Amino acid sequence: MNWDETAPATADDARSGRLVGADADGEDQAVEAALRPKDLGEFVGQERVRVQLDLVLKAARQRGGTADHVLLSGAPGLGKTTLSMIIAAEMGAPIRITSGPAIQHAGDLAAILSSLTEGEVLFLDEIHRMSRPAEEMLYMAMEDFRVDVIVGKGPGATAIPLELPPFTLVGATTRAGLLPPPLRDRFGFTGHMEFYAPAELERVIHRSAGLLDVFIEPEGAGEIAGRSRGTPRIANRLLRRVRDYAQVKADGVITREIAARALDVYDVDGRGLDRLDRAVLTALLKLFGGGPVGLSTLAVAVGEERETVEEVAEPFLVREGLLARTPRGRVATPAAWTHLGLTPPQQGGAGAQRGLFEG
Ligand SMILES: Nc1ncnc2c1ncn2[C@@H]1O[C@H](COP(=O)(O)OP(=O)(O)OP(=O)(O)O)[C@@H](O)[C@H]1O
Numbered sequence: 001m002n003w004d005e006t007a008p009a010t011a012d013d014a015r016s017g018r019l020v021g022a023d024a025d026g027e028d029q030a031v032e033a034a035l036r037p038k039d040l041g042e043f044v045g046q047e048r049v050r051v052q053l054d055l056v057l058k059a060a061r062q063r064g065g066t067a068d069h070v071l072l073s074g075a076p077g078l079g080k081t082t083l084s085m086i087i088a089a090e091m092g093a094p095i096r097i098t099s100g101p102a103i104q105h106a107g108d109l110a111a112i113l114s115s116l117t118e119g120e121v122l123f124l125d126e127i128h129r130m131s132r133p134a135e136e137m138l139y140m141a142m143e144d145f146r147v148d149v150i151v152g153k154g155p156g157a158t159a160i161p162l163e164l165p166p167f168t169l170v171g172a173t174t175r176a177g178l179l180p181p182p183l184r185d186r187f188g189f190t191g192h193m194e195f196y197a198p199a200e201l202e203r204v205i206h207r208s209a210g211l212l213d214v215f216i217e218p219e220g221a222g223e224i225a226g227r228s229r230g231t232p233r234i235a236n237r238l239l240r241r242v243r244d245y246a247q248v249k250a251d252g253v254i255t256r257e258i259a260a261r262a263l264d265v266y267d268v269d270g271r272g273l274d275r276l277d278r279a280v281l282t283a284l285l286k287l288f289g290g291g292p293v294g295l296s297t298l299a300v301a302v303g304e305e306r307e308t309v310e311e312v313a314e315p316f317l318v319r320e321g322l323l324a325r326t327p328r329g330r331v332a333t334p335a336a337w338t339h340l341g342l343t344p345p346q347q348g349g350a351g352a353q354r355g356l357f358e359g
């Protein structure tokens with residue numbers, strides 16, 4: 001066999017088209033607009049952020065002013081974009097949507113800022129990916145509602161100050177740690193979005209099923225919620241796949257049984273692990289006695305790239321407490337053995353071999 005034919009896919013290949021991936025795919029983008037809650041009352045879960053944000057917005061409305069700048073941080077698919085739109089709706093303000101990568105030059109940002117109307121919400125997605133010069137312009141805009149537009153080049157260049165109407169910046173980031181402190185400090189309110197509890201996801205699923213005209217029993221919603229990795233985007237996606245199955249293989253009603261059968265067909269197990277996740281765990285348990293084993297060795301064993309195992313599979317396995325990263329390598333937890341229906345080896349059994357697999 002030729003190596004190229006068996007060469008593992010890249011991490012991006014493994015990520016795209018993944019049923020339990022948290023990033024939005026084309027279909028998600030097409031349907032999400034219809035499923036987005038329109039106001040804070042409809043927004044499920046995130047109790048802390050919701051209560052705090054409600055106060056910030058109510059107070060601003062009472063003062064008849066513009067709300068403070070808001071930073072929303074959290075993993076993909078937890079509702080940052082949704083909340084930004086809710087903020088605008090609650091303030092009765094228009095929203096302008098752009099993203100860090102779309103702002104290459106400070107001039108791009110100046111053009112957007114100078115066209116804002118009073119009270120408008122500017123949503124800056126992936127704010128951690130903005131260019132440095134744009135970031136510096138943003139500091140001044142956020143604090144003083146003013147930008148310096150540079151006209152001309154070289155020694156003859158002059159800065160023309162431009163007044164901006166008060167606006168509310170809503171920044172979203174999946175990587176709050178990458179934001180420079182001066183930028184982070186200029187937000188009046190920061191909301192950290194958490195993963196959702198199964199009961200909250202059940203409410204998301206019932207709500208979406210209603211909007212999609214799908215009949216679902218409470219146990220059916222529970223089954224999907226348990227496999228959705230704490231993420232509304234994944235819950236909505238699994239709901240659509242289960243709906244397909246219920247329509248083709250049954251009478252369209254999603255019962256617990258139908259949801260479980262459908263998701264088994266799609267290789268999403270009872271805890272939301274897919275084939276790749278289970279391949280990594282299975283190799284770790286069956287080939288390496290539960291570890292510790294080096295990442296590269298583990299990746300070769302499952303025929304994937306190192307990055308795929310590390311960035312696509314591991315974060316959820318670690319979050320679920322199925323796998324631990326230790327200085328000596330990857331180690332399975334007792335929960336991993338249980339989840340795959342295997343018995344952990346006797347203490348010291350696999351231990352004699354452990355040194356072999358480090359690296
Ligand atoms: N609290 C919620 N209640 C109901 N539905 C939600 C909630 N949060 C998110 N959703 C649903 O999940 C989908 C994804 O949410 P959203 O696009 O806001 O995530 P995001 O945090 O912006 O993700 P990304 O980091 O990929 O941009 C939305 O279509 C929305 O329908």
Ligand SMILES: [Mg+2]
Nearest residue numbers: 080081082125
């Ligand atoms: Mg978003």
